[in-house]
Amino acid sequence: MNILVCVKQIPDPAGPQELNNDNTLKREGKLILDESDSYGVEIALQLRDTAGEGEVTLISMSPGEPSGLRTALAMGADKAIHVVDDTLHGADALSTAKVLAAAVQRAGDYTLVIAATESTDGYTGTVPAQLAEILGLPSVTFAKSIRVEGGKVHVDRQTEAGYDVVEADVPAVVTVTAGVVEPRYPSFKGIMAAKKKPLETLAVSDLGLDLSSWGQNIVSVEDAPSRAAGEKIEDDGEAYLKIVEFLEEQKVI
Amino acid sequence: MLIWVFAETAEGEGVSTTTLELLTKAREIGDTVECFIASSDASGVAATLGEYGAAKVYAVDTGDQLPGAAAAAAIAAKASEANPDLLLFATSYDGRDVSGRLSARLDVPVITNVLDIAVEGGAVTCETAIFGATKIVRTQFADASPRIVLVRPKSFGVESAAGGSAAVETVPVPDVGTAGSTRVLERHVEALEGPKLEDADIVVSGGRGLGSAEAFGLVEQLAEVLGAATGASRAIVDAGWVPYSKQVGQTGKTVKPNVYIALGISGAMQHMVGMKGSKNIIAVNKDGEAPIHAVADIGIVGDVHKVVPQLIEALKSRG
Ligand SMILES: Cc1cc2nc3c(=O)[nH]c(=O)nc-3n(C[C@H](O)[C@H](O)[C@H](O)COP(=O)(O)OP(=O)(O)OC[C@H]3O[C@@H](n4cnc5c(N)ncnc54)[C@H](O)[C@@H]3O)c2cc1C
Ligand SMILES: Nc1ncnc2c1ncn2[C@@H]1O[C@H](COP(=O)(O)O)[C@@H](O)[C@H]1O
Numbered sequence: 061m062n063i064l065v066c067v068k069q070i071p072d073p074a075g076p077q078e079l080n081n082d083n084t085l086k087r088e089g090k091l092i093l094d095e096s097d098s099y100g101v102e103i104a105l106q107l108r109d110t111a112g113e114g115e116v117t118l119i120s121m122s123p124g125e126p127s128g129l130r131t132a133l134a135m136g137a138d139k140a141i142h143v144v145d146d147t148l149h150g151a152d153a154l155s156t157a158k159v160l161a162a163a164v165q166r167a168g169d170y171t172l173v174i175a176a177t178e179s180t181d182g183y184t185g186t187v188p189a190q191l192a193e194i195l196g197l198p199s200v201t202f203a204k205s206i207r208v209e210g211g212k213v214h215v216d217r218q219t220e221a222g223y224d225v226v227e228a229d230v231p232a233v234v235t236v237t238a239g240v241v242e243p244r245y246p247s248f249k250g251i252m253a254a255k256k257k258p259l260e261t262l263a264v265s266d267l268g269l270d271l272s273s274w275g276q277n278i279v280s281v282e283d284a285p286s287r288a289a290g291e292k293i294e295d296d297g298e299a300y301l302k303i304v305e306f307l308e309e310q311k312v313i
Numbered sequence: 314m315l316i317w318v319f320a321e322t323a324e325g326e327g328v329s330t331t332t333l334e335l336l337t338k339a340r341e342i343g344d345t346v347e348c349f350i351a352s353s354d355a356s357g358v359a360a361t362l363g364e365y366g367a368a369k370v371y372a373v374d375t376g377d378q379l380p381g382a383a384a385a386a387a388i389a390a391k392a393s394e395a396n397p398d399l400l401l402f403a404t405s406y407d408g409r410d411v412s413g414r415l416s417a418r419l420d421v422p423v424i425t426n427v428l429d430i431a432v433e434g435g436a437v438t439c440e441t442a443i444f445g446a447t448k449i450v451r452t453q454f455a456d457a458s459p460r461i462v463l464v465r466p467k468s469f470g471v472e473s474a475a476g477g478s479a480a481v482e483t484v485p486v487p488d489v490g491t492a493g494s495t496r497v498l499e500r501h502v503e504a505l506e507g508p509k510l511e512d513a514d515i516v517v518s519g520g521r522g523l524g525s526a527e528a529f530g531l532v533e534q535l536a537e538v539l540g541a542a543t544g545a546s547r548a549i550v551d552a553g554w555v556p557y558s559k560q561v562g563q564t565g566k567t568v569k570p571n572v573y574i575a576l577g578i579s580g581a582m583q584h585m586v587g588m589k590g591s592k593n594i595i596a597v598n599k600d601g602e603a604p605i606h607a608v609a610d611i612g613i614v615g616d617v618h619k620v621v622p623q624l625i626e627a628l629k630s631r632g
Contacts, residue, residue, distance in 0.1 A: 077444050152422050153413075183563060184425040185404070186463070189381060189413025198494045199381060201410055214498075218557060219406060221324045222503040226379060229494035238564065239551040273455065275422035280451045284442060287589060287608045292601065295615025300623040303574075303595055304631075306611050310593055312515055312572055313539070313628065 061114040061208060063104040064167055065137065066160055066175040066191070067097040069120055069128030073180050083278040084150040085181060093128035096176035098135075098243035100236040103206055104174050105136045105244070111208075117141065117170075119163045121148060121156060126259060133254035134246030140257070141167065145264040152274040153182070157190035162267035164195060172213060173233045177202055188235045198228035201235040314432055316343035317388075317397040317459075320350040320362055320370070321407060324502065328361045330512065331403040331466045336365040338469040339401060342432040347371065347397070348479065349388050351380035351407070355481045363479035365471075373484045381410030382492035387484045389418045397459050399437055401430075404465045412463050423461040424452055428468045437462075445582020446589055466511065467567040467590065503556065510559065513542035516570045518561055518588070520546035522577020522598060522617055526554035531621045532576055538628045544568065544588075546578045562587035577617045580605030597621065 069091035071077070078086045093101075104116045118132050118140040129140045141163050148159065164173055173195070178185035185201075192199035202218040213232050217224045246254070264271060293299050307313045316339040323329040332348075339346040348367040350358070355372030362370055373380075373387040388400070388411070400415070402408040404426065416423040428449075429440040437460050441450050454460045510516065517539065519532035529549070536543045544566070545559040561568055563583040573591035578584060580596070580603055588594070589608060596609040597620050606612035613620055 083450070153425070154416050154420070154422050157417060178564065184423075184463075185409045186413035186416065186423055186425055189410045190417040192492065193382070193385065193414040193417035196490065196492055198492050199410065199414075200379065200495060201381075202406060219500075220558065221505075222501040224497050224501070225499040227496050227498055229491050237557075239547075275455050276424060276452050277455055278450055278452050279438065282449050282451075284447055284449045286447070287594075289607045290594075290610035290612065292606055292609075292612040292614060294601070295613055295620055297619075299613045299615055300620050300627055302611055303613065303620075303624055304627050306593070306595065307539075307572065307628075310572060313631065 061108060061111040062117070062168070062170040063107060063114065064117050064119055064164055064170050064173045065097070065100050065104045065132070066173065066188070067101065067118050067120050067128065067132055068094040068179045068182075069122040069126065070094045070179070070181045079281065082150065083281050087123055091122055091124055091128050093131040094176065094180050096178060096180050096238050099238055099241055100174040100176055101132045101135055101137060102241045102243040103236055106241070107172070107206065107208065115139065117167050119160055119167070121159050123149070129259065130254050131246060133257045133259070134250040135244055136250060138257065140259045142259060142261050143264070143267070144261055147264055147271065150274060151271065152276060153184045153186045154190055155271050155274055157187050157194060158269060158271065159264065159267065160187070160191050161194040162269055163262065164191070166267070171208060171230045172206070173197070173231065175233065175235050177235045177237050188233055192233035195233070197231055197233050199233040199235070200226050200228055203234050203236050204240045206234055314343045314398045315345045315347070315396065316399045316401060318346065318348050318367065319400065319402045319408060319411060320348040320358070321403065321405060322352065322358060328358050329403070329405075330471065331405065333365050333471040334466070334469040335401045335403060335464060336362070336367060337472050338430065340366040340474055342430060343399065349384070349391070351375045351384040351411070355483070359481050360478040363476045364473050366474040366476055367479040370479045370481045371484050372481055373486055375486060377497045378493055379410065379495040379497065380407050381414050382489045382495070383486055384411045385414035385418055386487040386489050388415055390487060391484060392419070392459055398457065400459050400461050402461070402463045404463050408463060412461050416461050419459065421456070421459065421461060422454065423463060424454070425463040427462050427464045430462060430464070442586065446586050465567055467569045503558070507536060508540070508542045510542045510544055510561070510566055511568060513570055515539050515541035515572045515574070516544050516561070516568050516591070517541045517574045517576065518544035518546065518578060519549060519576045520578030521548040521552070523549070526552070528618070529554055531617065534625050535574070535621055538625060541574075546584050575605050575609070576621060578605055579603045580608065
């Protein structure tokens, strides 16, 4: 079973976050594999291994070195497609989906396209639905688990009230909720093997796309009004009384 | 300005609160407000949608498909006749699916995670928050019509317009080929105790500082004496201590209760995004430098295992 996994490579969210002069997010320095996508990679590897055949191909669009892709290859993915192009600077969700769709179409036969429900830095949560629409495929979002049987994919889909069991024809786009599996750590052997795995680098022109504007303009960025801190109280064994008092003042008790 | 609101219903509860929030805002910024709904029972909710300001409801019955593909196709078809200027969706399971597909189908951008919308002389400006809601970004669409906006829940208040029932127009279900092959085979509904997290007046949330899944009992006991809903940080949802439906924050729910009580929660920016709008915040965290103390009205620097049992006892003895 061939599976394509869309993975985002992002600046380390633990590091300082800054904007460029044009109000786009600074994406300098080493990019890492978005943790949100590590769950999809893990699920894809498990599905491939259960099927006993096929390949896991990673697809990513980002500037710079593909260091996040190397991490996912080291986890066990078979190969990767990296779209790198200065003209994509500041691309919006729809343009990103167009690029990913074009890369999917080059990738040959596949059963599933896996993405995360939402990315860590963009968290639009719309790229996968846009991708599915462009490809003309069914999509099932918010998967907790995925099984493929008899030409269908079965998904336990998280809902507001619990979960639904949803089926769809394959190929399909499925998005994976964070935290539903334990992503494996790359082993030393995996890291060495990753260096030799195929990694194709493409420009937008290789995909036959012409993308130039994102349909929206940032008009201002301002500091949000900050919430003033109130009283900080060291607990001396009676601090709970302060809470009781406060709740009384607010007339909730 | 003609505004369409994508209406949704909550399991067994009629129109979702977020839909009412969107309708209330749409009335303020638009001239005519209409709804689009994927439902087999639009006439059952037409009274409520009308009460909150919808003049008309377009309904497409997508049956047991996930609505994404078919609803997007139906909206696109109707939009080419009616030319709405602005389409509002909630950041919900279906809202994201339908708006994403619609954006691709119409080849127009969608602005997501919006917290406020302003209309001035035909221009639509959307406000979003970045960097843990420390900065506010304003974005405008480069082109007019239709503009697609995904709004985060709890961004707007709810007010009735005392309108009469909305007229319902049934829209045929478009054939979207294999994209429409999704089928919901089973539904599993987990029982919910106490008030709903999004609607509660008081929320008591627990984090990793509780130390163990069992200690979430402290959160539940305190919530019970206060008649509050329980919430959680993602750390303990990921650890499997509590279900995802309790998660507050960027990838969970947005809450704006009168009082939010954070127990053993550090106050990571992804958590704060979901609760910073609370009217009052109380925190118990043994680390005086924890970011949650910087937003708390009352920040107790102390151990949850000491402070919370004392608090529960004190509240109980008040009767
Ligand atoms: C893309 C993305 C999305 C995310 N979305 C969310 C989200 O929606 N919601 C969310 O909550 N998080 C979210 N997170 C995770 C977030 O970054 C934090 O990791 C998480 O909120 C931390 O949870 P916590 O405060 O319970 O745990 P910690 O950060 O580990 O904090 C525990 C706190 O408990 C205190 N403590 C320890 N022992 C005691 C004691 N005995 N008494 C009192 N205090 C004690 C400690 O001082 C500490 O401050 C997201 C992260 C990412 C990357
Ligand atoms: N630039 C990208 N490269 C690869 N995959 C992406 C990219 N942007 C978004 N995705 C995929 O779409 C998911 C949702 O992203 P978003 O819509 O930004 O929340 C991500 O977690 C990825 O799986």
